[in-house]
Amino acid sequence: MASPYENLDPSKFWRTGVSESHPLTVANLYRKKFTISPGDRIATAGSCFAQHIASYLQANGFSILDKEPPPPPLDEATAKSFGFRLYSARYGNIYTVRQLLQLAENAFSGEVDPGDFWTKDGRIYDALRPNVEPRGFESLDEAIANRKFHLAKVRELLEEMTVFIFTFGLTEAWVNKNTGRVYPTAPGTIAGTFDPEIHAFKNFTAHEIHRDFTRFHNLVRDLNAGVKFILTVSPVPLTATASDRHVLLATTYSKSVLRAVAGELADSHDNIDYFPSYEIIASPWSKGFFYESNMRSVNSGGVAAVMRVFFEQHGKAAGAVEAGADARTRRRKDKEERRAQKRREKAKRSDEEVVCEEILLDAFAQ
Numbered sequence: 001m002a003s004p005y006e007n008l009d010p011s012k013f014w015r016t017g018v019s020e021s022h023p024l025t026v027a028n029l030y031r032k033k034f035t036i037s038p039g040d041r042i043a044t045a046g047s048c049f050a051q052h053i054a055s056y057l058q059a060n061g062f063s064i065l066d067k068e069p070p071p072p073p074l075d076e077a078t079a080k081s082f083g084f085r086l087y088s089a090r091y092g093n094i095y096t097v098r099q100l101l102q103l104a105e106n107a108f109s110g111e112v113d114p115g116d117f118w119t120k121d122g123r124i125y126d127a128l129r130p131n132v133e134p135r136g137f138e139s140l141d142e143a144i145a146n147r148k149f150h151l152a153k154v155r156e157l158l159e160e161m162t163v164f165i166f167t168f169g170l171t172e173a174w175v176n177k178n179t180g181r182v183y184p185t186a187p188g189t190i191a192g193t194f195d196p197e198i199h200a201f202k203n204f205t206a207h208e209i210h211r212d213f214t215r216f217h218n219l220v221r222d223l224n225a226g227v228k229f230i231l232t233v234s235p236v237p238l239t240a241t242a243s244d245r246h247v248l249l250a251t252t253y254s255k256s257v258l259r260a261v262a263g264e265l266a267d268s269h270d271n272i273d274y275f276p277s278y279e280i281i282a283s284p285w286s287k288g289f290f291y292e293s294n295m296r297s298v299n300s301g302g303v304a305a306v307m308r309v310f311f312e313q314h315g316k317a318a319g320a321v322e323a324g325a326d327a328r329t330r331r332r333k334d335k336e337e338r339r340a341q342k343r344r345e346k347a348k349r350s351d352e353e354v355v356c357e358e359i360l361l362d363a364f365a366q
Contacts, residue, residue: 209261
């Protein structure tokens with residue numbers, strides 16, 4: 001052999017694997033590490049983009065656990081505005097791995113700190129999930145009781161799930177200096193008051209994120225030995241950064257660190273797989289096809305492209321493309337899927353809106 005690069009698969013070269021390939025017809029981008037099936041009990045969590053994954057899985061016959069369903073007769077749009085049916089429990093968006101670890105530790109201990117609640121206009125908000133009760137609670141006792149119920153359901157979820165799909169979202173967070181609590185939103189954004197003596201900005205490092213997810217992994221596996229994990233990285237850029245960097249640099253740092261950690265975790269654990277939703281949407285190969293005009297929000301075609309790649313490995317579903325189909329067949333099926341997706345979006349737009357607290361930061365832009 002003249003070179004170790006001789007006779008490699010076309011997917012191993014940038015020209016044949018990327019520049020001469022269309023993002024809707026890519027081959028061999030993802031190969032599953034393990035099989036999931038409609039019979040698996042799947043739990044989902046993560047940043048805003050993870051809501052798309054849960055919706056597609058459920059619509060295509062997979063069993064998505066929901067430990068906190070909305071009370072009847074709440075309609076779908078109202079249910080989502082109160083944090084129901086976004087994920088497998090009513091924890092709202094989990095942007096950082098530290099937030100995920102914190103939730104699991106609280107769920108197994110049952111710990112509820114009265115200091116983890118904020119006030120606004122005489123109402124009480126859960127600082128660890130401030131968006132799940134848009135109008136707040138009437139009293140601290142009611143808020144604490146609701147959180148205790150929630151943590152019990154999260155524990156059930158962690159013990160019963162067979163597959164956990166988590167989307168890494170951000171490295172930036174706000175921390176309570178006194179308690180170490182990490183918040184999904186900065187105090188003063190939805191509720192509460194920002195106090196620089198109490199609240200500190202934190203930009204997690206790769207080492208810290210790897211350590212936090214390893215602790216979460218081990219904590220769950222101690223009680224649920226057979227659970228498998230699928231990690232993704234959100235392709236959605238930061239709305240704003242509290243670092244001293246330009247938001248573009250802050251986004252690049254955040255996504256680079258998260259992608260590196262997710263890959264390292266998958267490489268070192270047989271029960272952790274990495275799915276490349278970030279690469280499908282955000283790489284130069286996609287030429288920005290999958291973003292809205294704000295260059296941040298992922299459009300319906302992007303979500304469909306991501307899930308098509310997922311379903312090619314994890315079973316056929318409505319609109320999925322058969323593995324090994326030729327390029328012409330793929331393009332035809334992709335075109336049909338995009339048309340069908342547009343019809344579904346038009347019919348169910350209000351039901352499929354993504355709930356994302358981070359977008360509220362845009363209101364502070366001058």
